Amino acid sequence: MTTTASTRRQFLTLLGLSAVAVGCGATATGVAGKGQTRTLRYQGWAGQVTLPELAADLGYLEDVKLEWVGNTISGPQDIQSAATGQTDFGGAFNGAVVKLAANNAPIKAVISYYGSDKHAYSGYYVLEDSPIRSARDLAGKKVGMNTLGAHAEAMLGIYLQRGGLSKAEIDKVEPLVVPPVNTEQSLRQKQIDVAVLGGILRDKALETGGIRPLFTDFELLGAFSAGTFVMTDRFLKQNPDTARTFVTGVGRAIEWSRSTPHEEVIARMTAIVKKRGRNEDTAPLKYWRSYGVAETAGRINGKELQLWIDWLGERGDIRKGQVTLGDLYTNEFNKAGSGGAASVSPSSAASKSGS
Missing domain, CATH: 3.40.190.10 (Periplasmic binding protein-like II)
Known part of the structure; x- marks a missing residue:
């Protein structure tokens, strides 16, 4: 990874x-x-x-x-x-x-x-029954996003920093590239622990149910x-x-x-x-x-x-x-x-x- x-x-x-x-x-x-x-x-x-x-x-x-x-x-x-x-x-x-x-x-x-x-934001979603509740729970976990070195990874980094994690602890979190159209499915099949979802793909997944937000970029930065x-x-x-x-x-x-x-x-x-x-x-x-x-x-x-x-x-x-x-x-x-x-x-x- x-x-x-x-x-x-x-x-x-x-x-x-x-x-x-x-x-x-x-x-x-x-x-x-x-x-x-x-x-x-x-x-x-x-x-x-x-x-x-x-x-x-x-x-x-x-x-x-x-x-x-x-x-x-x-x-x-x-x-x-x-x-x-x-x-x-x-x-x-x-x-x-x-x-x-x-x-x-x-x-x-x-x-x-x-x-x-309030309408257009990226959310970091976990399954409803996931034990992940905070930044510290992400150590060793996989976070699926559209690309690396961009918006999704930066927001994840800010969230982890604000959660009080050290650089060594942050490096244990694993960002992975997952095509946007497959991200929801990857989360539901437990191939990843967190799915970054935005726009129409986010709202479609929310309508299906069974997931909850860990945090959103709108919550982080307004x-x-x-x-x-x-x-x-x-x-x-x-x-x-x-x-x-x-x-x-x-x-x-x-x-x-x-x-x-x-x-x-x-x-x-x-x-x-x-x-x-x-x-x-x-x-x-x-x-x-x-x-x-x-x-x-x-x-x-x-x-x-x-x-x-x-x-x-x-x-x-x-x-x-x-x-x-x-x-x-x-x-x-x-x-x-x-x-x-x-x-x-x-x-x-x-x-x-x-x-």
Whole structure:
């Protein structure tokens, strides 16, 4: 089994390799002198509608087209693909974004795209009759999550630290990668002791019953934006208008999802999944509640990134001064929610949602 310490080293090695690849590679789009690309390559998530996909369907991306190149279950892998030019944008937990930047990857966070609130949160669930009741009960236990070195593992680490566990005790807890669609089943079959469940998969499991929460990230940190989409500095320099259209469109989609009746959002998402023809089950979409983004239109205020700069520095994962907050993100391309023409009014959102 892989321990927290070894997975941390593996993840940092992965990011180091990606930084080298960025230095040696070139993006496939937006080459200087050939005009700005209006096609953005990206990775999706099976059975889910990402904010860029929603923005595209609503017409908020205007003439910018999305080119789906496959699915991922890992934020760190997604931003690595963006950093190396395999895709044009990627999204991950902010701690992973900080780590990637610390390894000299020339990237910028441009908009928040997910977070935790009372509806959208990640819960750490055990079986109803499990003897696990506290952080100390997790020693030697297996915790199933979508990927390592990202949101789920960081929240687990915070919970264990707050529970008073020493580093040696924390290293006895075993985070394991389990595909999200299999996590609930793995818990019920007792292949893992704790299952990290979020969004529609969480609510579906709760409706079935027989599980209870040990803790949630919302309980740990309150409402917060947890992850950002990143683009490379090169892409932003060569394709500023495309980046502006994309980021603003995603920001408008965030606000549309807040202001539109829940049933209408679900109907829209269901239609998107059906027409893209990827052989996905649309039934779980009825459990969707929120993207959980804290700030208006996904604008980044810096606090959501500084939290992880400080936390990773305290752990020794990055050196003090290795990442400068001002160089890590920009709101330059986000014109949504600023009161200008790119803002979303409830009436315009409602009319678009029926198209």
